[in-house]
Amino acid sequence: METISINKFRDNLKAVVEQVVSRHEPLKVTRRAGKAFVVVSADDWEREQETLRVLQNKSLMRQIADSLQTHNKGQGYRPTEEKMNEITGL
Missing domain, CATH: 3.40.1620.10 (YefM-like domain)
Known part of the structure; x- marks a missing residue:
């Protein structure tokens, strides 16, 4: 800084x-x-505040940790190519 x-x-x-x-x-x-x-900047301040809210939410952090474990095992939801295009806006 x-x-x-x-x-x-x-x-x-x-x-x-x-x-x-x-x-x-x-x-x-x-x-x-x-x-x-x-x-x-106000935008940066708001972004940082949102990050802090997420990090302080134990339930959400547990969901993120569980999702990461599932991802690392190669398991979980796999969207179709059509869904991926919809998600990414292509």
């Missing part, structure tokens, strides 16, 4: 925010007399 000072952040606010949004990379802003903070 890139780091910049609060002064540089303030002086270049528009460009810095555009960079964070377009690159999808958070930016750490340091302050002399206080704790640092992180700037992240």
